[in-house]
Amino acid sequence: MTEHREIRRSKQGRLRLLPAGYVALVLLVVFSLWVPRFAAVGNLENIAKNASVLAIAACGQLLILVLGGLEFSIGASAALASVVIVLTVPELGVPAGFAVGALVVIGIAFINGVWVAYFNLTSLIATLGMMIFLTGLTSAIAGGLPMEAVPTKEFLWLARGEVLGLPAPVLLAILSLLLVHVLLKHSTFGRLMHLVGSNRTAAIAAGTPVRRVMLWGFTIAGGFTALAALILTSKVASGQPNLVPNLAYETIAACAIGGMQLNGGKGHACHVLFGVAIIAMINNAAVLLNLPSPVQQLMLGTIIIGSVLAQTKNSNLWGVGFFSTKKVSHAHQSSQ
Amino acid sequence: MHISPANKAELRALMVPGAGLVGLGVIFGYLAPNFLTTGNLLNIVTQMSILVLVAIGQSFVLSTRNFDLTLGVVVALASAVCAIAVNSWGSTAYLVAPFVGIVCGMLTGCLVGMLGIQPVVATLGVLIGLRGVAFLVTGSGQVVPLADRGFATWAAYSNVFGLPPATWFVCGLCVLALWIAKRSVLGKKFVMTGERREAAQLVGIRCEHVVWKSYILAGFFAGCAGLVLLLRAGTGLPSEGVGMEMQAIAAAVIGGTLLSGGYLRIFGTIFGVAFLQTLLTGLNLIGTSPFVAQIATGAVILAAGVLEGAVKNTSEVGA
Numbered sequence: 001m002t003e004h005r006e007i008r009r010s011k012q013g014r015l016r017l018l019p020a021g022y023v024a025l026v027l028l029v030v031f032s033l034w035v036p037r038f039a040a041v042g043n044l045e046n047i048a049k050n051a052s053v054l055a056i057a058a059c060g061q062l063l064i065l066v067l068g069g070l071e072f073s074i075g076a077s078a079a080l081a082s083v084v085i086v087l088t089v090p091e092l093g094v095p096a097g098f099a100v101g102a103l104v105v106i107g108i109a110f111i112n113g114v115w116v117a118y119f120n121l122t123s124l125i126a127t128l129g130m131m132i133f134l135t136g137l138t139s140a141i142a143g144g145l146p147m148e149a150v151p152t153k154e155f156l157w158l159a160r161g162e163v164l165g166l167p168a169p170v171l172l173a174i175l176s177l178l179l180v181h182v183l184l185k186h187s188t189f190g191r192l193m194h195l196v197g198s199n200r201t202a203a204i205a206a207g208t209p210v211r212r213v214m215l216w217g218f219t220i221a222g223g224f225t226a227l228a229a230l231i232l233t234s235k236v237a238s239g240q241p242n243l244v245p246n247l248a249y250e251t252i253a254a255c256a257i258g259g260m261q262l263n264g265g266k267g268h269a270c271h272v273l274f275g276v277a278i279i280a281m282i283n284n285a286a287v288l289l290n291l292p293s294p295v296q297q298l299m300l301g302t303i304i305i306g307s308v309l310a311q312t313k314n315s316n317l318w319g320v321g322f323f324s325t326k327k328v329s330h331a332h333q334s335s336q
Numbered sequence: 337m338h339i340s341p342a343n344k345a346e347l348r349a350l351m352v353p354g355a356g357l358v359g360l361g362v363i364f365g366y367l368a369p370n371f372l373t374t375g376n377l378l379n380i381v382t383q384m385s386i387l388v389l390v391a392i393g394q395s396f397v398l399s400t401r402n403f404d405l406t407l408g409v410v411v412a413l414a415s416a417v418c419a420i421a422v423n424s425w426g427s428t429a430y431l432v433a434p435f436v437g438i439v440c441g442m443l444t445g446c447l448v449g450m451l452g453i454q455p456v457v458a459t460l461g462v463l464i465g466l467r468g469v470a471f472l473v474t475g476s477g478q479v480v481p482l483a484d485r486g487f488a489t490w491a492a493y494s495n496v497f498g499l500p501p502a503t504w505f506v507c508g509l510c511v512l513a514l515w516i517a518k519r520s521v522l523g524k525k526f527v528m529t530g531e532r533r534e535a536a537q538l539v540g541i542r543c544e545h546v547v548w549k550s551y552i553l554a555g556f557f558a559g560c561a562g563l564v565l566l567l568r569a570g571t572g573l574p575s576e577g578v579g580m581e582m583q584a585i586a587a588a589v590i591g592g593t594l595l596s597g598g599y600l601r602i603f604g605t606i607f608g609v610a611f612l613q614t615l616l617t618g619l620n621l622i623g624t625s626p627f628v629a630q631i632a633t634g635a636v637i638l639a640a641g642v643l644e645g646a647v648k649n650t651s652e653v654g655a
Binding site for chain 1: 403447451453454456457458460461462463464465466467468469470471472476477582585586589595596625627628629630631632633634635636637638640641642644645646
């Protein structure tokens with residue numbers, strides 16, 4: 001039951017890919033061969049650009065999921081940040097305005113962490129209440145309508161600028177994924193997060209400061225949400241109460257498609273990478289093939305469930321005998 | 337009269353939303369003179385009828401320590417499919433709505449119960465897929481007006497013994513839910529499965545089936561909510577119901593259901609919905625903007641969560 005079973009170096013020292021990695025590769029090959037204009041460099045860059053916001057936000061969600069929680073308020077707090085930024089930029093200038101927006105998002109994540117860690121709230125309820133609260137607050141501030149920003153070059157840089165030939169959002173997404181990987185796998189704090197998420201009783205018994213780990217886990221996750229919110233605001237150049245209402249759902253879906261088991265204590269940056277890549281490629285191919293959006297949604301739903309079914313080794317599907325192996329059927333028996 | 341400890345705990349949990357309800361009545365009765373009129377109170381009862389069905393369905397799923405994010409879209413899908421069916425087959429096709437809900441519940445329940453997928457992922461996948469289906473069957477999400485609104489208007493707006501027939505239908509379903517929770521074997525199995533799954537399995541309960549049935553029941557109630565929505569609106573609304581599943585979870589928590597499973601408190605859920613609806617109607621009557629109502633709803637959910645956290649064993653941390 002260790003998370004290292006999913007990705008581990010085999011005896012030869014080769015890195016074994018997650019199943020979702022193979023799915024992503026197959027999709028890449030299939031789409032490149034059969035979908036016209038898919039493999040063009042411009043299009044691939046476009047996919048990476050579109051996926052980067054989701055990837056950064058999903059890094060935050062990944063941390064919460066590792067802690068065994070759920071975070072539903074990220075879409076609402078990103079919307080609040082966009083409105084705050086549009087309101088403050090004329091007064092304070094672009095860097096300070098964006099910093100205020102980021103602080104708002106991180107502050108909200110901190111409050112969520114306080115609810116969950118110190119008031120024993122279920123994260124579902126805490127973030128759900130926060131989501132509804134923030135949606136109302138943002139609409140009240142903005143009067144229910146989108147607020148246009150002055151699209152200066154500075155304001156748009158975060159979404160459209162380039163660093164070393166890479167689009168800035170893509171670079172930030174790569175950095176976020178690396179950061180999350182180092183945090184989860186190579187830092188004491190990350191290992192504590194795994195411990196708290198997989199077995200809280202054991203964590204308490206081992207003397208882990210469980211509440212503090214949860215509080216700071218939520219806050220760090222808020223940092224990733226803040227980055228995603230800033231890029232989004234710069235992209236749409238406006239403050240919108242209804243900016244990304246489904247961001248929470250999409251990020252959870254990305255982690256699940258990437259092969260993550262959501263019951264806490266297991267998580268890897270590759271889950272986010274592959275999950276987001278699969279979603280982005282499918283969305284892009286559907287647009288290129290001119291599929292209507294309902295069909296796209298239907299496909300996405302099927303893929304979420306299908307990929308989770310295929311990757312849940314301990315699910316009953318394997319035990320029932322569809323793909324049963326000796327090891328898994330043993331695990332199934334012991335769970336009864 | 338002897339009251340069992342479980343019922344005593346439930347009565348105690350009822351006191352919070354009950355006191356809140358009385359408090360709201362006093363405050364709004366003072367602020368808005370037309371709040372405490374019979375007409376307005378009956379209005380509240382009628383308005384909460386859709387959410388109360390969804391929340392009851394959600395309570396069954398919550399009692400087995402799962403949750404269902406699809407219920408909002410099931411309401412929309414049921415109303416749209418039912419409207420199409422009624423337009424082509426006549427009034428008996430109103431029975432299609434609960435049937436649509438049951439089919440959706442069977443699908444979700446199969447994924448969660450039988451195949452053991454995490455409820456978040458399974459219901460999220462079904463949610464996204466069903467939204468696509470709802471848009472496909474109606475052709476890019478247009479509303480489906482009923483060709484003959486005679487029955488719908490009678491059911492939703494006429495007055496039979498003081499309330500519209502649709503509201504009486506909802507009351508009947510509430511009684512059915514109470515019977516399932518309090519008197520049926522299935523209700524006990526829900527609670528046992530949610531409280532301690534291993535123990536339930538040891539005494540011979542097939543927990544996979546029990547979880548499956550809880551999702552089917554939830555689907556049935558959501559389908560009936562879709563029917564009520566169709567009757568009240570006179571049109572099938574395929575894009576309605578966004579976020580309703582969340583309000584349903586909130587109402588159940590306000591009514592004293594803990595998300596850690598093993599609690600099946602239908603009365604509490606009804607009280608929770610009544611509390612939310614009274615708050616919204618009252619705020620509307622004293623003339624605040626709908627955004628303020630949203631802020632208040634969020635604050636109430638957080639407060640209910642704090643109460644839940646205080647009830648829980650303090651040694652276990654949330655998440």
